[in-house]
Amino acid sequence: MAADGAPRFELIVGLHDVAERPDARGDELSSWVPFSEAEPVLDALVARCRQTGVRLRITSDDGFRSDYERLTPWLLDRGLTGTFFVPSRFIDRSGRLSASDLRELVSLGMDIGVHGARHVNWATMPAAEFAEDVREGRAALEQIIGRAVDMVALPFGGFNARVLDHLVAEGFSEIHTSRSGLALSAVALKPRNMIKPGNVEAVLALGHRRGGWSDAARCRLRRLATGLKSRIARS
Numbered sequence: 417m418a419a420d421g422a423p424r425f426e427l428i429v430g431l432h433d434v435a436e437r438p439d440a441r442g443d444e445l446s447s448w449v450p451f452s453e454a455e456p457v458l459d460a461l462v463a464r465c466r467q468t469g470v471r472l473r474i475t476s477d478d479g480f481r482s483d484y485e486r487l488t489p490w491l492l493d494r495g496l497t498g499t500f501f502v503p504s505r506f507i508d509r510s511g512r513l514s515a516s517d518l519r520e521l522v523s524l525g526m527d528i529g530v531h532g533a534r535h536v537n538w539a540t541m542p543a544a545e546f547a548e549d550v551r552e553g554r555a556a557l558e559q560i561i562g563r564a565v566d567m568v569a570l571p572f573g574g575f576n577a578r579v580l581d582h583l584v585a586e587g588f589s590e591i592h593t594s595r596s597g598l599a600l601s602a603v604a605l606k607p608r609n610m611i612k613p614g615n616v617e618a619v620l621a622l623g624h625r626r627g628g629w630s631d632a633a634r635c636r637l638r639r640l641a642t643g644l645k646s647r648i649a650r651s
């Protein structure tokens with residue numbers, strides 16, 4: 417809650433590879449936006465959120481090297497921090513962040529979040545395999561950066577009640593989806609707006625929203641609906 421008692425809204429955006437010459441390969445290229453195109457969008461969102469009072473949060477997925485080389489300098493220039501969701505088995509691969517990059521990001525005030533170990537869709541996996549992918553991804557990051565990691569982003573945005581229940585039980589404080597909309601600071605399940613080809617105008621339009629009862633209802637209803645499905649599944 418904000419000081420005046422109104423819900424505190426966040427506009428969370430997500431990026432992937434932003435290198436001018438992509439390190440992304442195959443299907444990953446559908447999310448590639450070179451930083452020369454992403455930067456004006458990010459700058460416009462900074463300006464819009466300054467007007468609306470909504471907190472802008474920048475995230476990036478999949479541990480591309482451009483997180484460190486392009487996005488981080490931009491964040492530091494503007495006094496912002498970002499959250500980087502890194503699949504642990506991608507670390508130290510060509511075109512990806514290294515273990516020492518991760519430690520440096522943390523030393524610069526950035527947050528690191530879990531994105532699994534193998535980068536697989538948790539919603540379509542057997543329960544034990546999914547739980548192991550989360551455990552391995554988290555343990556590897558915590559070992560590298562030497563601190564607890566309590567934010568998670570869903571690979572491919574895939575989730576269901578079972579996935580959410582497990583992540584909540586594992587103590588994650590924030591669960592980032594790939595569904596559009598404003599987020600509420602007080603609600604752990606975070607809508608996230610991916611800046612990728614075909615979605616840029618929609619994200620920019622969201623930058624004008626101040627957040628109101630309908631945005632809050634969307635966040636709360638989604639949580640309620642998920643909880644309900646989960647209880648039905650258990651009964």
Ligand SMILES: [Zn+2]
Nearest residue numbers: 477478571572
């Ligand atoms: Zn991903």
